[in-house]
Amino acid sequence: MITPYNVQQTAVIGAGTMGRGIVISLARAGFAVLWLDNDPSATEAGLAMIAQTWAQQVAKGRIDKAEADACLARVRQVTAYADLAEVDLVIEAVYENLALKQDIFRTLDSTLQAHAILASNTSALDIDAIAAVTRRPEQVLGLHFFSPAHVMKLLEVVRGARTSPAVLHAAQALGQRMGKQVVVAGNCPGFIGNRMLATYVAEARKLLLEGATPRQVDEALQAFGMAMGPLRMYDVVGIDLEWRARQLAGKGMDAPLVQVDNALCALGRFGQKTGQGYYRYAPGSREALHDPEVDALVLKIAQDLGVHRRVIDDEEIRERCLLALVNEGAKILEASMASCSADIDRVYLYGYGFPAEVGGPMRWADQQGLGLLLARLERLQGLFGEHWRPAGLLMRLVAEGKQLADVREGRA
Incomplete structure (x- = not known):
């Protein structure tokens, strides 16, 4: 008899890019995987893709053919939710739509055996809202993989308000067995990584409107050591992903900070995949080439929005x-959405290309000196407004002569 959280048989819902990467990760770690998509042809295409991926690994000498065959044999396509009845853990990996995910979780809850763990690969949605439609909220949590899931090392394990310690432990063990850097995050919009990224990208977009060019923003941050600047990152990921999400949600399209993205997408400039985004790309090349047309577009949008442009260094x-x-990050730590500053740093080192030699944004802050950093934040608050108000935790740590590294579960 299988003990409650001895995870052996897994399942993945969704055969898109994320689903494929998750299936590869599970099978490579030795788990049996049932794979379901509402379009069987998508699963068949996924199986062909993962077979090709393992064949490439064999060709490169990274694994032998026997291992590749064993990995592929662990994956089985199924065509109905009833086929998942005996799995120990299922990971839903469909697109970011709360109502759709809730429908899937209702079906899983009524179909799967009582001890099964239900996980969502959401990157930002409310885990508690997903858990609320089930009769087992203590067995629901988030498993936020990063794309491509079989390559990226980071896994955010998102605990809901009622996720049990045993389920949390099982999810962490699963991630570790897959060779991931596992970080537990609280349930808040964007969790740790994307919640912080939103503020970082917002500043990049403001700087663009205020006087910088895409290339200048990216090169300034790459000179610091970031693997990729924020606008180049959007070209790689696809500018259209957030654009389509705004359209689907029916809100956010009028926000000033996304007008450049909206204009690029209206021109079919979705990023690297279409050969044009914030940059131009020669056919078959990933080299980002400066495009004066984008600089002119940014200038026009800034003028239309009434933004006064200036020289930005x-x-x-x-x-x-x-x-x-x-x-x-300090606000996340203060609210116990991360257990310690080192966890936040791991998120940024393994998921967002923060320079390894710096050690992560929170370690960098400690190295700068929190007193100096606080003064800089207060200066920015005076120049640009209340959104720059320093986190209460930073003010308290400076007053007590402590560092972010001293904080555990919101307390120093």
Whole structure:
């Protein structure tokens, strides 16, 4: 008899990019995987893709053919939810739509055996809202993989308000067996990584409207050591993902900060995949080439919005983007959405290309000196407004002569 959280048989819902990466990760770690998509042809295409992926690994000498065959044999396509009745853990990996995910979780809850764990690969949605439609909220949590899931090392395990310690432990063990850097995050919009990223990207977009160019923003941050600047990152991920999400949600399209993205998408400039985004790309090349047309587009949008443009230097770009990260990280830590500053740093080192030699945004803040950092935040607050108000935790740590590294579960 299987003990409650001895996870052996797993399942994945969804055969898109994320679903495929998750299936590869599970099978490579030795788990049996049942794979379901409402379009069987998508699963068949997924099976062909993962077979090709393992064949490439064999060709490169990274694994032998026997291992590749064993991995592929662990994956089985199924066509109905009833086929998942005996699994120990299921990971839903469909697109970011709360109502759709809730429908899936209702069906899973009524179909799967009583001890099964139900996980969502959401990157930002409310885990508690998903858990609320089930009769087993203590067995629901988030498993936020990063794309491509079989390559990226980070896994955010998102605990809901009622997620049991045993389920949380089982999810962490699952991630570790897959070779992931596992970080437990609280349930808040964007969790740890994307919640911080939103503030970082917002500053990049403001700087663009205020006088910088895409290339200047990216190169200033890459000079700091970031693997990729924020606008180049959007080209790689696809500018259209958030654009389509705004359209689907029916809100956010009028926000000033997304008008450049909206205009690029209206021109079919979705990023690297279409050969044009914030940059131009030669056919078959990933090299980001400066595009004066985008600079002109940014200038026009700034003028239309009535933004006064000025000369912005690289140091201002770095300061505003990095301090936005740190201030939001401190708020996350203060609210116990992360257990310690080192966990936040791991998220940024393994999921967002923060320079390894710096050690993560929170360690960088401690190295800068929190007193100096607080003064810089207060200066930005005076210049740009209340959204720059320093986190209460930072003010308290400076007063007590402590560092972010001293904080555990919101307390120093």
